Amino acid sequence: MRVPRTFAALLVLMAAVSCTAAHGDDGKPGATAPALPAFQRLLPAPAQARATAPGTGYVLGPGTVIRADPSSPDTRESADRLAEQLRATSGLSLMVVDGDQRDGILLRIDEQATALGAEGYELTSDANAVTLTAHTPAGLFYAVQTLRQLVPAAGGGLVQGGTITDRPRFAYRGAMLDVARHFFPVGQAKRYVDQLAQYKVNTLHVHLSDDQGWRLAIDSWPRLAEYGGGTEVGTGPGGSWSKEEYRSLVEFAKERHVEVVPEIDMPGHTNAALASYAELNCDGKAPARYRGIKVGFSSLCVRKEVTYTFIDEVLGELAELTPGRYLHIGGDEAHSTSAEDYAAFMDRAQEAVARHGKTAVAWHQLAGARPADGTVLQYWGTATTAPGEKGKVADAAAHGHPLILSPADRLYLDMKYDLTTKPGLTWAGFVPVKQAYDWDPGTYLSGSGVPESAVLGVEAPLWTETIATRADLEFMAFPRVLGLAELGWAPKTAHNWTAYAKRLAAQGPRLDEQGVTFYRAPDVPWS
Numbered sequence: 001m002r003v004p005r006t007f008a009a010l011l012v013l014m015a016a017v018s019c020t021a022a023h024g025d026d027g028k029p030g031a032t033a034p035a036l037p038a039f040q041r042l043l044p045a046p047a048q049a050r051a052t053a054p055g056t057g058y059v060l061g062p063g064t065v066i067r068a069d070p071s072s073p074d075t076r077e078s079a080d081r082l083a084e085q086l087r088a089t090s091g092l093s094l095m096v097v098d099g100d101q102r103d104g105i106l107l108r109i110d111e112q113a114t115a116l117g118a119e120g121y122e123l124t125s126d127a128n129a130v131t132l133t134a135h136t137p138a139g140l141f142y143a144v145q146t147l148r149q150l151v152p153a154a155g156g157g158l159v160q161g162g163t164i165t166d167r168p169r170f171a172y173r174g175a176m177l178d179v180a181r182h183f184f185p186v187g188q189a190k191r192y193v194d195q196l197a198q199y200k201v202n203t204l205h206v207h208l209s210d211d212q213g214w215r216l217a218i219d220s221w222p223r224l225a226e227y228g229g230g231t232e233v234g235t236g237p238g239g240s241w242s243k244e245e246y247r248s249l250v251e252f253a254k255e256r257h258v259e260v261v262p263e264i265d266m267p268g269h270t271n272a273a274l275a276s277y278a279e280l281n282c283d284g285k286a287p288a289r290y291r292g293i294k295v296g297f298s299s300l301c302v303r304k305e306v307t308y309t310f311i312d313e314v315l316g317e318l319a320e321l322t323p324g325r326y327l328h329i330g331g332d333e334a335h336s337t338s339a340e341d342y343a344a345f346m347d348r349a350q351e352a353v354a355r356h357g358k359t360a361v362a363w364h365q366l367a368g369a370r371p372a373d374g375t376v377l378q379y380w381g382t383a384t385t386a387p388g389e390k391g392k393v394a395d396a397a398a399h400g401h402p403l404i405l406s407p408a409d410r411l412y413l414d415m416k417y418d419l420t421t422k423p424g425l426t427w428a429g430f431v432p433v434k435q436a437y438d439w440d441p442g443t444y445l446s447g448s449g450v451p452e453s454a455v456l457g458v459e460a461p462l463w464t465e466t467i468a469t470r471a472d473l474e475f476m477a478f479p480r481v482l483g484l485a486e487l488g489w490a491p492k493t494a495h496n497w498t499a500y501a502k503r504l505a506a507q508g509p510r511l512d513e514q515g516v517t518f519y520r521a522p523d524v525p526w527s
Helices: 005-011 075-090 137-150 186-197 243-255 271-276 305-321 339-355 364-368 387-398 433-437 470-477 480-489 497-506 508-513
Strands: 048-051 057-060 066-068 096-098 104-109 121-125 129-134 157-160 162-166 172-178 203-207 259-266 326-330 359-363 376-379 403-405 455-462
Touching: 066 075, 075 096, 075 104, 075 137, 104 137, 121 137, 129 137, 137 157, 137 162, 172 186, 172 480, 186 203, 186 243, 186 470, 203 455, 243 259, 243 305, 259 305, 305 326, 305 339, 326 339, 339 359, 359 364, 364 376, 364 387, 376 387, 387 403, 433 480, 433 497, 455 470, 455 480, 470 480, 480 497, 497 508
Parallel strands: 066 096, 066 104, 104 129, 172 203, 172 455, 203 259, 259 326, 326 359, 359 376, 376 403, 403 455
Antiparallel strands: 048 162, 057 157, 121 129, 121 162
16 A cells, blocks of 8 residues: 555554454444554644654653643643643643643744644654644644544553654635534534544534524524524424624634634525515515425525625624634525526625625635635535536636535535435435545546645535434534545545554544544444
């Protein structure tokens, strides 16, 4: 198998320890899992990792302290969070102290370490200390996530000796949660953020509106949440988030270096808004609220000026609530809007985003209209997407529009794993764990003329037409979302299904410990 040169020395350390075959949730047996050296269990794979001899490194024990370098105040927050997380599993006191001595666990931000970039870090472990160094607080946060994986499951013992120098392949590593088709409370979104951040995912895209429900309170248009939020797919009561709840999610995510990207889909997927306000309809009549799963039947009235007052005020309030760079304006499956009206509407929607100081993100259908300067396009096509549609995306990329790749037959987490999967859909086909991982974002659209330099990153959407519970959400997301994390962070040279499957298997006990309901894919050697 092909592996990066930096991992070659580690491969000779692999111990083929036979374990009992695991059984998936579908009753199928998994393969046998070998025990891997610590550095080879890391997910996502680091850019460079050099281990010292087996049995060497730092012993985490009763005397261990966590040191926050006083010359970099931002280290204290990371040190406190690391101590809290390790105390929970180890029972050790792990006092946090100021100081830059090389004993215990030292966290430091080095303004001179520009080579590590905005999110990179270096981790060294020897008999005296584990030292985490980064150029930024985000990089230090990711160093901490790596250390958490290196600490033995019991929370104490040997942290493998060696050096890891790491930085991501792509800047944008995202997951999308649809709270419009089925409503989920803010607490569930926070839980998902926590789960994602530990694997270096840095973006949560939240789909806040659709035909089935409107999920965020808007002061200037209060019936959107009060009335439009009162339905969801099926017979459930729906629900909505207050502005305070949304702010709490944004702050929670920020503490974990996750940027929230809110989406208000338009001009289609808007029945919840149309039902809430009659004036948004061309005939002035509000339709009934909707609980089904069909798409493409709704549209804001493109030729009424009140429509643009509506989107300007909604996007303005959303921009005020969202410190991040992006507002997502949808733009997909607008089948009830003519091409001319669609282009005119999206022109004004993009203008509204810019007026409120944000960058627009839209689904890739905007490439067939007039994407404004700087607008980011999110591609969700499949292997069967027409060449002409891909060509429009390539043309947009050639004109400087960054692309987020979310191919539905690879990264749509709502697609069934196989015939036995109870929740999920199949319109993009089955998406088993291997298929979700085994592709290269850098070359995915190269046949259409899109170079890797045009790819901002990757995102795994989780649509919720058939997903109404936390258990189903986690079952469909995990472990496929870990493949997303790997594709977004790990170097291209680390891409190898056989090696990845072993590292994925090594995450099983960790997911179990965290109470994550995940699918035990039969082709992964779970231990």
